[in-house]
Amino acid sequence: MTADDTIGTGDLVVAVDGGGTGCRVAIAERSGRILSTANGGPANVFSGFDAAVTNIVETVNAACVAGGISVEQLRQADAVLGLAGANVGDAALRLPKRLPFRESLVLWDAETAIRGGLGGEDGAAAILGTGSVFGAVHGGTARLMGGWGFVLGDQASGAWLGRRLLERVLLAHDGLLEASPLCDVILSRFGNAPEEVVQFATSAGPQAFAGFAPQVLEHAAQDDAIALDLVRGGARFVTASLKKLLPEGASRICLIGGLGAQYAPYLPNEITVMLAAPKGNALDGALAIALERYGAA
Amino acid sequence: MTADDTIGTGDLVVAVDGGGTGCRVAIAERSGRILSTANGGPANVFSGFDAAVTNIVETVNAACVAGGISVEQLRQADAVLGLAGANVGDAALRLPKRLPFRESLVLWDAETAIRGGLGGEDGAAAILGTGSVFGAVHGGTARLMGGWGFVLGDQASGAWLGRRLLERVLLAHDGLLEASPLCDVILSRFGNAPEEVVQFATSAGPQAFAGFAPQVLEHAAQDDAIALDLVRGGARFVTASLKKLLPEGASRICLIGGLGAQYAPYLPNEITVMLAAPKGNALDGALAIALERYGAA
Structure with missing residues (x-):
């Protein structure tokens, strides 16, 4: 932060959950208080990179408008994005350059979902939908397994x-x-x-x-x-x-x-005997990771 | 045959074996004597119908040129074609109209291959290549099984x-x-x-x-x-x-x-204990069926 920063600038984190059917955005203060949320179009960075960029940026802008957040505040914000398709290809490297944030951490949405489900506690999770992925969190570190897709993997999906x-x-x-x-x-x-x-x-x-x-x-x-x-x-x-x-x-x-x-x-x-209801969803997970990484000390 | 037929006209049968990598044609007298053969381009009527038509017609023409067979003789000839992809879609119905023969019987190449392998005897056969199909011949009648393709079938292929x-x-x-x-x-x-x-x-x-x-x-x-x-x-x-x-x-x-x-x-x-070497290939099978159906009594 420079001496020129107005109050509030640099105080925000952005969480994004993006998949094949839509994306969700939450903008929060670094203390954790959510200021604004918005829903938008699909954001699978493997199957449709450019559409994902467009939809994420539009949805973020919608959340800014709803929450009265300025472009300058967004430029100083740090983001964590959990996106379908981020596990394959080089989208995770290419995407940050296309986003309006100071720093962008692009994760596979499986990781944010598992983090959201376990709510920061140690454990394991199975994501079973159209595809399948498995994961565990241990001491704050996530490990993922499977999710190799329809042709060769996604067993039990x-x-x-x-x-x-x-x-x-x-x-x-x-x-x-x-x-x-x-x-x-x-x-x-x-x-x-x-x-x-x-x-x-x-x-x-x-x-x-x-x-x-x-x-x-x-x-x-x-x-x-x-x-x-x-x-x-x-x-x-x-x-x-x-x-x-x-x-x-x-x-x-x-x-x-x-x-x-x-x-x-x-x-x-x-x-x-070990089953527990998920504590949150993938957007919660992305926000938790964002607050851990970029939140108030 | 009408009284106007010149000698030789109407005396020919055509056998075609067509698959994803090429097609083969044999033109024979109704007695069984092969007059001419030719090889040509791919003829899978499901994945590339128009290309299959073109390649079959061109290869038949090449065989005619090589064997000194006239367009008029071809028009009076009857054909049996064993073609990849003929088991799905409506190509078997659409194809005969596009061919220069009097009558055209379009079969799945699995049937001609099994007929060629068993050489007219009763038995069963497994076709194991990129895909898989199984078949049997009993009293001259063929029965096929499997061959449902890569996504849902073709086990053991x-x-x-x-x-x-x-x-x-x-x-x-x-x-x-x-x-x-x-x-x-x-x-x-x-x-x-x-x-x-x-x-x-x-x-x-x-x-x-x-x-x-x-x-x-x-x-x-x-x-x-x-x-x-x-x-x-x-x-x-x-x-x-x-x-x-x-x-x-x-x-x-x-x-x-x-x-x-x-x-x-x-x-x-x-x-x-029942294994026997194949007696012939799919072109032999198509020709055998053509002679059975259209050959000299």
Whole structure:
């Protein structure tokens, strides 16, 4: 700060949570008091870097307008951004130059989500939505695992459940697997034509496959053999990942994401005894990291 | 035939084998004597319909020129085409209108390959290459199974082996699976950066994944635990499919395609005792079907 700074300048931190469907911004004083928030468009820096830049900047500006925050204050603010896609490619290096902040720390949104869920305590978390990522926090340091994406990873995720379901529908059609009621439901939705299932899969992305996950979980609850087998397979992966990650001495496990809580009934007792409700979301996590890093001493 | 037909007109059949890397044409008399053959460009009617039409017509024309066959003779000829991609979409219905023959029967190249391999005898066959398809012939009638493609099917294929290998490389990297020498070889090829494996997978098609299959088979032969597990998993699928398909009383099984023979050491005795070398290729199969259907009585 120079002697010319007006009161308040340099006093702000910005937290951003950005994903494939939208972004959220919170601007706070370095003491932690939130001054303004805003929601905006998608901000996945891997699949759409320029759109992400535009949407983040617009949403930040909207929050500034709402909170009466000046451009000069923003220029002196430090930001932590948890963004989908920041784990691959070089967006985390390129992005700060495009942002209006003094310093910008770009993290993978999995890290901010896990930090938000555990609320700064030691523990492990599973993020189970369209994709899957696992992570742990130990002494304030986060460690992430998995999240390698739809083609090679994201085991136990919604997309993983959906694709494997359709795979089994075709195996059952070929008589290599006993069909279950869920298979029949799915195949009939495709006019009982396996070719239509294949056509769908040719152009379907992770979100389209994940659209079948609710049915898998519903039918698993009704003891459908194939649905149960898929969910149990996912639960085994969740269990192995959490056990691998849980820091010694820690006993807090969070299930985050749209499918997180739905896996609970399929997890073993050694995991469920440690389950705790998430303390916050990914924006909370980004803000917590921002305050830790840039907050008032 | 009408009284106006000149000698030779209407006496020809055409066989076409078309796939993702090229097509082959044979023109024969209805007695079976081959007059001319030619090779040409790719002819996958699902991934590139118009290119397939162009390449097939050009290659047929080249065979006509080489064999001194007239346009009029071609117009009276009947054709059987075994083409990649003919099992999905409506190409099999649209294609005949674009071809210069009297009648055109468009089949999936899996059917002509299985027919060529079994040479008209009853039996079952596995086509194991970049993809996988299984089939049987019983009393001259072919039945096909599988071949649902990279995303949902093609179990035991080269692309399946390759994708599952990369999946395991990432699991081993995350410590969820014990790494094997093959894992280390593959990860080091990607500069020991799992992100690079994911980047590769994002844009890789089935053929790129199948590029890893030779290494999987090589390392399986050297008792690499992960390679062995993958190949044995594929072999179990091949076994189940062949047992499901083999017609009663038949005892001939053919392994076709670049990976076919390489699975033999991993198949159980009940299968290997029935293994027979393929009698011919997919062009032979298309020609055999053409002669059966359109040949001299």
